[in-house]
Structure formats: structure tokens, C-alpha cells
Amino acid sequence: MVLTASCSASEPEKTDKSSVAAPAGSTGKPAEPPLTAEEAFGDLGAIDYCELLDVRALEETDATIDFMVPDFRHCLVGVDAPATTMTVMIGGLYDNAEEGNLPSEDEALSRSVHRQTFDTEAGCLRTLLFADEIGIQVFAQGLRGVEQVDMKELCRVADTVTDGVVEAAFSEETFPRTFGEGSLAELEACALLDDTAASDALDDDLVAHERVGGHGCTWGPPMGPSVELTFGVEMPVDLAEFSTKLEGRPTRVTGSELRCDVSTPHIPLAGGYPQEREILTVSATTFDPSACDVAEELAALVWPKLPEFRD
Template identity: 30%
Template structure:
């Protein structure tokens, strides 16, 4: 019996080995395109150099591009191209349209009907719902020309993000780009202006914050300001009203950017209608609390 058992065992082993030899590994499931989110496209929102998204020689030859903390502004004569800021709120003016270029998976390019007699505005909405606004404005009546430039700018942005070539801002010591704005709003000094039960909520870029009726943003100014100045919180400040808002700002020389100035702006909204003296009193009180805590260049 033993020789038979041995032969049977050998036969079974050979059969198993043959079966293993003929067995192929199951193919791995094919992975489709990954929807492009804003964080995958742009990385750290707080350090995006928005001017790196705009191929100025191709889109607007001769334009001069200037980055802020949240945008890029390129100017050529009366025409201005603005890339940014990032937004996550809904905009009822945004509508679908037939963008003529390629679009990454999960991304939608839309148009805005707001102010469409002097500006052509596009919205690049990523798979996570965050969008990058882009506009071209000038004084002409040629909307088709403006929108041609806007579509070229959209193509530049999409080309940069899909090639992983987004540039980064570097903030020198004592730059306001390093300041956490919500930390400056989180104080009882602002209870009257913002509302005692309100809590700070940071913006997408990390350079702005809202607490109740008070908003605070840090950026680089793009226009000279000729408004009369006053002293608030130990700094030279300028106040203005715009509809329901009273705004007050101060500036300092931008470290590392000769000829440019960083800007800190506080706004208080009047929920009952147009901004008034009481609204501006709250804005001044907020500035008196916040401005002294900003670093000096």
C-alpha cells in the first residue's frame, strides 16, 4: 500500500503545481481620473502667488502684474485682469456657459452676469465647491474682446494648476502676511462692534476673518489712497463708507516689496440699512483694538 500512497501524493502535488503555474494574478482595477479639488490644485491657500497662475506675455502682453495676499492684478492701460480671490459662498450671478478649452475632471468653468457691461467675469469651481474668481474689466464696449482675454486667463490658470507649477509667496519677518487675523478679532474689546456671542471664522486664504458684523482682512494695496487721514490706535488710518459698510484701514511699507504697502482693513456692516455715524464709531473702536497689535515693519 505504501508505494501506491506515495505515487498518489506525488500525482496530487504535481497537479497542484500545474494549477498554480496556470493561475494568473487578477488584474488591478483601473482607476479613473481624480476630481481636482482646490487644495490639490493650489496647495496652501495662505501662500499662493496668484500671479504665478497668469501667463502675462501670452494673455496680456505688456501688462504689469502685482500680487496681493489673495489676488493677482495685471494692468495694461485701462484694462485690468484680476485673478482671485478664492470663495466658497454661492453667487446667484454665476451661470453655465460653453468654455472652449479643456477642463480637468471635477472642475467647472462658469460665467458671471454681474457688471457685464464693463467686465467679463469667470468662475473656476473645483470639485470641493471652492471657486477661483477671475475678471477682465476696461472702459470699452467690446465685451467679446474682454471675454476672449478672460477665457485665455482661465486657460492659463488651468494649465498651471494641472502642471503643478503654482508659485508661493514668501513673507519676510514682520510682514502682515504672517498675521493670523482671527486671533486679533478674538477679544472682548470687539463685543459691542461684532456682537458678544459672535465667534471668529477665518476666510479661505487665511488672510481674512469675520466675527459677527466685523470683517478684517490683510493684503497688499493696489491703488494710492488720497483720502484724508486720522490717527486710530496709534496708526495713520483712513475711513470711508460704502453702502451698509463703514471701513477703516491702515498701511505699512511692504517688507521685501519696495514701493508697495501692506494694508489692514476693518469693516463693520450696518444690518439696519446704510452705514451711519454709529457704524463708523464701531469701526474706529475695532481699529483702536486691532491696529496697535499689528507688527511694525
């Protein structure tokens, strides 16, 4: 499973949790139709994931929210709980028909929706899997650099956040995200790099595979040599890090002998985030020292197709 932060704290009227979390059964009423991810949240390419967070419920657990930053495919939330400081990711849509994830716990809710728990040493992972096999993730992990992480606290927060996502999914409301003018969201990620270029770079016959909800594209298998193109948000962004010039755009190259990321900054994130910027990254995984050569070669094809960089 792929694991990959401000939003209004005002909340719409909530539905009764007891009605949305109960297993489907015979009640004498007509059966409700299966619930798909798009029916639950609206356009999968423009979900405001931060609006899925039940702020009040989280604060009632004595946790406080340090920050919320919306990304293209998730919301990153900084949470200070009594025993642990953590980040919580809400989003990361995936297609379970392709990934075939096996949960450690599976709770059947109504309308063919499943609430799932996954065992992982990195943190606490919860998912909501809809009738169309599209899943949304909640992943809580200790803040980077924190020595002591209370896993029980992580999972308690993850469960509370997941409660809110469940309630939002069954609320019959949608949660649209508005992107700023000139945002990378206006571009089709898979159209920025053609299959032939990706295939030639890795000496293989590759076909573009769009991420669920868009804003990213992959060429190649998950565990093999591959190329990725992703839209993201970084906080904060130091433009001095993008000291390389590639096709006239500021560029940052980071990686190892196995994988390399070549990134370029775009416009500041809309909605009052002066320290955050949209970022486009071309990544190459080659499992040999050619990773950065491949990533830079492909980035040089992508950068000219982007809107002009604005400082």
C-alpha cells in the first residue's frame, strides 16, 4: 500500500454515528445501494481531505492540532497528544482491486463499506474501503526526530480520525477542494511525459498508470524499475535548495544509487500558506547508479511543458 496540511474548523451537522457504523442487516426497509468513494466524497481529483477531519472529536481526546496543510492527494495534520507528538495523513486513495491488501481486522459497515486495520511497525494505519474497491487511508506516525513514540496513543488518534472520515463518508455531503489559479491541478500528470520516453529511459515497454484521483502518474511495476511523476506540496520551502537550473527552471536533485527525485517548485499554495509551495517531482527507481541520470533526462522533457515559474 502506498503511504505517502489549513482547513476550516467549522463543521456541518453530523449524522448519527450509530446509523452509519452498524453492520448491514435485514431491517424490513429497502436495502441501501452500495456506496462508492465518489458518491461519498465527490470528485476524487478535488477532495478537501482536511474537511474530513472531525476537529472537535480530536480535541475531546485532549489532543491539539498544530497544523493542517492540504496536499493534492491528502491532508497532513500535526497532532500534539498527551503522550506523543505525531503527524496524521488523511487521504492517499488507492485501488484495492490492484493492490490486494490484506487487513489484520475488517469491520463490515453498511452499504458494502469496510473499515480496516493494518499492522505496521511504522505507525497506525486505518482504511475505509468502498464498494468500488477504492480505499482512503488514515496513517498516524510519530513526528520525525521524536525518540519516544507511544503506539497506543498513535492508534487512539488514528481511530478517532477514522471515526470522522466514516461519518463524513456517510453524511451525503461532498468535500470539494478549490485549487489556485495556475495550479498544477490544471494539468494532466500522465500527459506531461509520453510512454515512449519513459520506456526508452528504462529500456522497457511501459504504459502510463494514473493514480486514483489523478495528480500523479507511474510507469513500471511497484516493486521494479519505474518512473513516477507526482504533484505535491512542501512545507516550508527553501528556494535556495533548488540551485540547479534545468531547462531554465530551478531544480533540486536528491537521491541514492537506487532511486532519484528531481523536483521543481511551482506557485505558492493557495489559501493563505505563505511557506508552502506546489512541487512537481520526477522520480526514477533503477536499482543501479543510473537513477539520477534517468530522472534528470525525463525531467528535462517535462519542465518545458509547465507554466512559467513564479517566485
